Amino acid sequence: MRRREYLNRLEALLAALPEQERQDAMNYYEDYFDAAGLDKEQQTMEELGSPEQVAQKILEGAGLNAAVALPAAGNPDRRLFFGVIFGVVVLALLLLVVALGAGLVTGQSSGKSITPPAAGSLPAEPSGTAEGPLPTASSEPAASEEGNGLYPMQGQKNTLSMEVQEGTLIVEQDPSLTQMEVRTEDLQPGRFTVEQKTDGYAIRYTGSNHEEGKNPRIEVTLPADAGLETLDIQMAVGRVTLGDLQAEDISVEVQTGTLKAGVLTASEVTVDNLLGQVDIDRIAGAEGVELSCEVGTLQAELEGGASQYAVDSTCNTGALQIDGQPVPVGSYQKNGDQPRKIQVEIGTGKGEITFQS
Amino acid sequence: MGFTTSAALLDGIVLAVVSREAQGTYGYRITQEIKQVLDVSESTLYPVLRRLQKDGCLSVYDQPCNGRNRRYYQVTEKGRTQLEECRRTWQAYTRAVNSLLGGEQP
Known part of the structure; x- marks a missing residue:
């Protein structure tokens, strides 16, 4: 998975959030990848955990019941x-x-x-x-x-x-x-x-x-x-x-x-x-x-x-x-x-x- | 064996790290600075920043960096008050725990 796919997947998983909050979260993680640098994309994804895990944290933080399905890859x-x-x-x-x-x-x-x-x-x-x-x-x-x-x-x-x-x-x-x-x-x-x-x-x-x-x-x-x-x-x-x-x-x-x-x-x-x-x-x-x-x-x-x-x-x-x-x-x-x-x-x-x- | 970092403690830690930079600092950097000292998962910090922002303890501004905007966080007056409060609570707590667990003589 590349950065773009990772972020797209994260965005899809945040569909339950209001537009503004989702946008803020996406901006944060775009920033995050940018700051980590191009050569650290893979490492950053590993450190962050799966998009499902990240989404779960965000949804919990927003007070939403996070029922994020873990991937059945x-x-x-x-x-x-x-x-x-x-x-x-x-x-x-x-x-x-x-x-x-x-x-x-x-x-x-x-x-x-x-x-x-x-x-x-x-x-x-x-x-x-x-x-x-x-x-x-x-x-x-x-x-x-x-x-x-x-x-x-x-x-x-x-x-x-x-x-x-x-x-x-x-x-x-x-x-x-x-x-x-x-x-x-x-x-x-x-x-x-x-x-x-x-x-x-x-x-x-x-x-x-x-x-x-x-x-x-x-x-x-x-x-x-x-x-x-x-x-x-x-x-x-x-x-x-x-x-x-x-x-x-x-x-x-x-x-x-x-x-x-x-x-x-x-x-x-x-x-x-x-x-x-x-x-x-x-x-x-x-x-x-x-x-x-x-x-x-x-x-x-x-x-x-x-x-x-x-x-x-x-x-x-x-x-x-x-x-x-x-x-x-x-x-x-x-x-x-x-x-x-x-x-x-x-x-x-x-x-x-x-x-x- | 590890001790969990409670939400209130994490709030205090984030406030402390952000308050070190007068001009504000950004998500990745905050995460890296905390990670150097504590074993927290990267993905826990966004909700914390978001909550502190919502509560008015952090303010944000965007600044262009490499062709897009990077979001910077700064501690507000309210955030400073909360940080002080958190520090006091933490010191009282660590003193109490140390007196029992730390092997110090009362």
Whole structure:
């Protein structure tokens, strides 16, 4: 177990704590590992004891009755049991697909559907990946949210598409992971799928329970060598937070809501926002950038200097600044001979494009 | 054979260790300092810090360190009073135990 897995497991075990307290505890142990130093990760984990032991202490301290199950690591009966359950679910799904005239599976028909387990059961093991380790969550009482688990990434030309009706979507990359990790919270049951394609995954959430006071949240953490060719995110209403991510092609569409991104490294970056706020720390390595914001604000920094980019902008009644200079309303072009292209469209909102140097 | 460190005693020990640093100190360091002297399990200290913080004996602040915030703990006025109280109790207790167990002549 690595630090990240250790902490993820601890966090899952603390599910019973109020958000703030859980966050405090997680910050403490993140700090703790940081202070111990990278070379002492293993030793620190040994000294702290298992995540179950740590969680038990925290829960007791918070006055909660700590009923933390000790791990039944690699229990073969358990694997078999969930294997059977999984088989039954897949079979039922196949029948359903046949019954509906295969209309359910969009996109590649060769894609396998990974059925999210029902609430209260355990994470689905992605099919056809028997060589991958089981999700470490296999005995986690707290990991009952659907879709939670680890999904292996194969090959170097993966496509990851995410379509979210509403909620918060967080996509990050973590060098210590070897598989994609999905975690969900507060989702409307039965509306979340992680579908395995021949070249990646399609993650979809079609729920809409925001009005019930729920805060649906999907967190996807990618391994460092995810080998992404395409990362395609579509959010209807909500918030998208991206860490530092790399792919050949990154495309994000947020109809209503906010997009916050760290450093996006890709040769093509497309961001489309109808109403809301877009904030991108930096776009690096891009040959082509397309940013559009109809109503709202857009702010992005591009790698390199302004003179390296051919600019093609359209600004209707809004305001657009590129490299500190206001851009005339209407259609505007500059540096047409540069190989790197940036295309900006601003409706009635405000846009600001800055450059690293 | 060992003696268990009671919760009240652990509170006092943590307060004493934190109070040594005027600028405050952080979880890992507190743990290491206590561990050099006493055999306590690493995972017992977070609940203690959390409780002392809740009771107003410790205050916290975050300070950036290597790209993220590190949480520092400082003893408050209330914490100081409690530490003094704990010291008095402990001294009275050790005197009493020593008089019976320590082989000292009364």
